[in-house]
Amino acid sequence: MTRIVDYELFEVPPRWLFLRIETSDGVVGWGEPVVEGRSKTVKAAVEELMDTYLLGEPVNPIEDHWQTMYRGGFYRGGPVLMSAIAGIDQALWDAKGKALGVPVYxxxxxxxxxxxxxxxxxxxxxxxxxxxxxxxxxxxxxxxxxxxxxxxxxxxxxxxxxxxxxxxxxxxxxxxxxxxxxxxxxxxxxxxxxxxxxxxxxxxxxxxxxxxxxxxxxxxxxxxxxxxxxxxxxxxxxxxxxxxxxxxxxxxxxxxxxxxxxxxxxxxxxxxxxxxxxxxxxxxxxxxxxxxxxxxxxxxxxxxxxxxxxxxxxxxxxxxxxxxxxxxxxxxxxxxxxxxxxxxxxxxxxGIEINEAHVREQAEKDVDWHNPVWRHDDGSVAEW
CATH class of the missing domain: 3.20.20.120 (Enolase-like C-terminal domain)
Incomplete structure (x- = not known):
């Protein structure tokens, strides 16, 4: 049974976070778990989910993995947790589709x-x-x-x-x-x-x-x-x-x-x-x-x-x-x-092939994007 054996996270410019998972059969799946301007926070959430629930588990039961990541914690929803789940989910579908030789759709x-x-x-x-x-x-x-x-x-x-x-x-x-x-x-x-x-x-x-x-x-x-x-x-x-x-x-x-x-x-x-x-x-x-x-x-x-x-x-x-x-x-x-x-x-x-060498090269750069904080004429915070 094909299992999830390893993962890596890459903060890359301009403001993205890429997830690479690897299976016991050598298949690589990619996901993009990020909240723009909060990549380090989401990175920690991905690590927690991968280490707690997914390493060593079989790749294929994606629905069960989703339910486990979402419902396994008492507190649910929100941008950080759901973005972490999203990127992991993408990577699992990518790996499963590649293993079966078909597009995800x-x-x-x-x-x-x-x-x-x-x-x-x-x-x-x-x-x-x-x-x-x-x-x-x-x-x-x-x-x-x-x-x-x-x-x-x-x-x-x-x-x-x-x-x-x-x-x-x-x-x-x-x-x-x-x-x-x-x-x-x-x-x-x-x-x-x-x-x-x-x-x-x-x-x-x-x-x-x-x-x-x-x-x-x-x-x-x-x-x-x-x-x-x-x-x-x-x-x-x-x-x-x-x-x-x-x-x-x-x-x-x-x-x-x-x-x-x-x-x-x-x-x-x-x-x-x-x-x-x-x-x-x-x-x-x-x-x-x-x-x-x-x-x-x-x-x-x-x-x-x-x-x-x-x-x-x-x-x-x-x-x-x-x-x-x-x-x-x-x-x-x-x-x-x-x-x-x-x-x-x-x-x-x-349906895409990631240039992994370029990802690793770009991940060496310092990435620290945050959206601007705008203010009205009276000094109060404006919505960006």
Whole structure:
């Protein structure tokens, strides 16, 4: 019986944590367990889970491993534990698929599509120069874009702040036309009253969705916001399990869910969240501003989820200043984007080959990424 015999963790730039597990048959599986800006904390959680529950255990019973890691501890959920579980889960699926010689999606019911549309980020943290950047990305072949709606925004901000957000979206829409989708990310920076005002003001320019219009702890406000707009509402990057998603499915306010395959319990859990969403006529668009292992995991779930609609990917995103997604792959062509889509891979496991020598080289560097702390004009902390 093939067992888990060893593991290693690698903190690599720009802000990622990779997990390598090895089996008694010599098969290697890769996962990406990380909370951006909290990689050392998640690293400790992965070590605790691997040492306590998984070393020496058989690879194949992944569902039982998931249940053990989640339910074996009295305290459950949250970003750190669920991200640690997520990366381990990815690595287990990668190893199992490689051992059986099939892509992970074949073990989850088989492919429901041949390719999935992707979107490209524009504009940076404080969105600027969006029209020119949008035109360049469309010329490169992307058919969907996403940008931040605002920079810092006050709890009750002035009309100029609303108009600035509208003007940015207007510029992009005029630059790329009506055949390009434009997602607008509120990034949890916006309070309920401002979310209602912004949604109404942005509506004439028909964004693909407004993302995380309020923080997850304010999800009870989503029905009220949805009543003020016909724009599809997306959320979920800071929700970590099917139990976190129950409320938004039941209140009917969300049209697109965005669980993160490196935060929401991995492939095992997100496949279940996707199936729940399908029952509520909610689309799946996994969150992924991360590295190649996270993206590969997303695509495996996209492949076998009928309600998957579009996939975030982080090539050239504003966070990737020192290393990028393709740098860690032995064959970067697996993520070639054609006509705004990426093909579903047919290689075993997660469908990618990690350049292990490059990972080890990059892991020698000092990696200490943390998100900025923004402040309002009065000195109080602003949402980033």
């Amino acid at each position: 074949e073990l989850l019911g088989g492919a429901a599509r041949e390719r999935i549309e992707v979107y490209q980020w524009i504009g940076g943290d404080r969105p600027s120069d969006v029209a020119e950047e949008a035109k360049r990305k469309v010329e490169q072949g992307f058919s969907a874009l996403k940008m931040n709606a605002t920079e810092e925004i006050e709890r009750l901000d002035d009309p100029a702040a609303v108009e600035a957000a509208v003007d940015r979206l207007r510029q992009v829409r005029e630059a790329v036309g009506d055949e390009v989708d434009i997602g607008v990310d509120f990034h949890g920076r916006v309070t309920k009253p401002m979310a209602k005002r912004l949604a109404a003001a942005l509506e004439p320019y028909e964004p693909m969705f407004i993302e995380e219009p309020v923080l997850p702890e304010q999800n009870d406000a989503l029905p009220d916001i949805a009543a003020h707009t016909t724009i599809p509402i997306a959320t979920g990057e800071r929700m970590y399990s099917r139990w976190d998603f129950k409320q938004v499915f039941e209140n009917g306010a969300v049209d697109v869910i965005q669980p993160d395959l490196s935060h929401a319990g991995g492939i095992t859990e997100v496949k279940k969240i996707a199936a729940m969403a399908e029952a509520y006529d909610v689309a799946l668009a996994p969150h992924c501003p991360l590295g190649p292992i996270a993206l590969a995991s997303c695509i495996q779930v996209d492949a076998c989820s009928p309600n998957a609609t579009i996939q975030e990917q982080s090539l050239n995103i504003h966070y990737n200043e020192t290393s990028d997604v393709l740098d860690y792959l032995a064959d970067p062509s697996v993520f070639d984007y054609e006509d705004g889509y990426v093909s579903i891979p047919d290689a075993p496991g997660l």
